[in-house]
């Protein structure tokens with residue numbers, strides 16, 4: 404289990420604990436202040452500026468980069484940390500959240516200046532519960548005066564969207580707003596998401612999933628349909644066997660490769676049971 408499962412989940416999956424979605428946590432003034440500042444900061448920044456900060460860290464000596472990463476990663480874990488979560492666990496997450504709202508993706512806004520990429524879901528973030536920070540939400544997400552920034556979804560609607568996002572190769576991640584409160588589900592893509600930019604710079608902003616994927620050699624027919632979906636470079640193809648294989652050291656356990664496989668040859672298994680992947684987060 405990941406560090407948060409031990410710290411916040413009593414050794415079970417921390418994101419399946421109902422209190423991490425509670426109004427009590429959302430009403431904490433410190434947390435609300437953080438959400439306000441988060442939206443104000445990232446609502447007005449660009450992805451290029453975000454990347455420049457990484458490049459600066461890489462220009463200095465190695466010890467300085469290590470020091471900066473150490474403190475920034477600690478802060479990230481405290482304030483806004485993520486984890487890859489596959490679809491079936493997200494179905495359980497949605498039962499715990501009091502509501503699901505669809506909002507534009509702030510990363511894609513920063514990178515493309517576009518608000519029409521509605522790839523993110525807020526959990527429990529209804530307009531009426533956020534009166535004191537509603538204005539900041541409107542400034543960040545509203546496209547026009549008539550536009551409602553909180554488009555409420557049923558669980559089934561949200562799951563249908565998540566399945567469609569998997570076909571596009573998008574990875575599901577959950578995010579804290581002052582850990583352990585979980586306020587959002589993102590659908591991340593290598594090109595535009597800041598979480599994936601952190602991954603490229605080897606900065607830990609999210610944990611791997613509690614799972615790792617495996618290909619069943621008997622079921623795989625070698626069609627290669629799944630290969631293009633993996634954003635973590637974990638899939639390969641054996642010319643000799645004419646089958647796909649997955650490197651458990653690189654696999655983040657997102658499970659999206661499964662969405663391409665008509666043979667159902669790819670399964671997720673618990674990371675804790677895998678001899679090579681159990682300590683990789």
Ligand code: SF4
Pocket residue numbers: 618622623624625626627628629630646647663664665666667668669
């Ligand atoms: S999509 Fe399925 S059957 Fe095709 S190569 Fe991938 S694992 Fe094998």
Ligand code: SF4
Pocket residue numbers: 615616632633634635636637638649653654655656657658659660661
């Ligand atoms: S191989 Fe692992 S990381 Fe890659 S898509 Fe499949 S589950 Fe995700």
